Amino acid sequence: MKNKLELIYEGKAKKIFSHEDVEKVIIEFKDDATAFNALKKAQFKGKGELNCLITSKIFEFLHKNGIPTHFIGLRNNNSIIAQKIKIIPLEVVLRNRAYGSICKQTTLIPGSLLKEPLIDLYFKNDELNDPLLTKNRIRLLDIISIEDLELIEKITLSINKLLKDFFLKINLDLVDFKLEFGKNKQGQIVLADEFSPDNCRLWDLNTIDVKMRSLDKDRFRNDLGGLIEAYTEINNRIVNFFSSQ
Numbered sequence: 667m668k669n670k671l672e673l674i675y676e677g678k679a680k681k682i683f684s685h686e687d688v689e690k691v692i693i694e695f696k697d698d699a700t701a702f703n704a705l706k707k708a709q710f711k712g713k714g715e716l717n718c719l720i721t722s723k724i725f726e727f728l729h730k731n732g733i734p735t736h737f738i739g740l741r742n743n744n745s746i747i748a749q750k751i752k753i754i755p756l757e758v759v760l761r762n763r764a765y766g767s768i769c770k771q772t773t774l775i776p777g778s779l780l781k782e783p784l785i786d787l788y789f790k791n792d793e794l795n796d797p798l799l800t801k802n803r804i805r806l807l808d809i810i811s812i813e814d815l816e817l818i819e820k821i822t823l824s825i826n827k828l829l830k831d832f833f834l835k836i837n838l839d840l841v842d843f844k845l846e847f848g849k850n851k852q853g854q855i856v857l858a859d860e861f862s863p864d865n866c867r868l869w870d871l872n873t874i875d876v877k878m879r880s881l882d883k884d885r886f887r888n889d890l891g892g893l894i895e896a897y898t899e900i901n902n903r904i905v906n907f908f909s910s911q
């Protein structure tokens with residue numbers, strides 16, 4: 667029974683399986699896509715594989731640049747091996763431009779560049795619809811210590827610097843992204859989850875057509891079509907960049 671994988675958790679876009687080493691897990695990327703807190707659902711053949719490959723490359727790049735992550739290695743084209751961690755129930759969103767929910771909640775004009783990167787913290791809780799938090803609420807709910815929160819914000823800003831520059835080199839504008847963090851067995855805060863076009867916005871600097879520039883999940887959210895083509899384009903640009911290094 668050594669090789670029998672036990673399903674530990676199934677989320678909207680990923681499945682977590684046990685690993686024979688109890689300190690590791692296997693994360694499998696699904697083809698399922700959801701939006702608007704799973705009110706809208708679909709499947710895109712090949713999405714899981716693309717997100718897995720993109721996540722692996724990005725996590726390797728971040729690791730090489732000093733960012734602690736849960737990523738250990740690629741297992742096959744649609745699953746990775748990662749450290750078993752305790753996930754912190756926060757969705758950490760960083761915005762370089764205003765788009766999506768912030769434009770519904772404020773008077774910011776969609777697409778406008780922010781004076782400086784903005785970090786928005788949401789409570790990772792599907793039943794409550796992932797509400798926006800304040801630092802005082804985080805303290806009240808005892809979700810995480812203020813020191814750990816400050817560290818997460820610092821790491822998030824470093825990730826933004828690294829990825830904004832990286833994506834610019836492959837002609838992509840990093841509009842915003844969502845990260846999740848966890849604590850590993852050693853008590854270290856590490857970047858967890860994934861980094862893929864499912865949870866970031868990437869605009870193609872090679873096109874001025876507003877409908878065509880989104881190479882991310884907005885293709886599904888806004889019924890623009892061509893999601894797999896967009897994710898494939900992101901993966902190809904990343905692979906080509908690293909193979910030319």
Ligand code: UDP
Pocket residue numbers: 702757759765766767768796842843844864865866867883
């Ligand atoms: N995001 C995510 N999961 C969520 C909510 C947002 O990955 O549950 C990502 C989203 O893809 C975008 C960024 O976080 O890159 C900011 O999303 P926003 O708050 O604008 O929410 P949206 O209106 O896109 O759902």
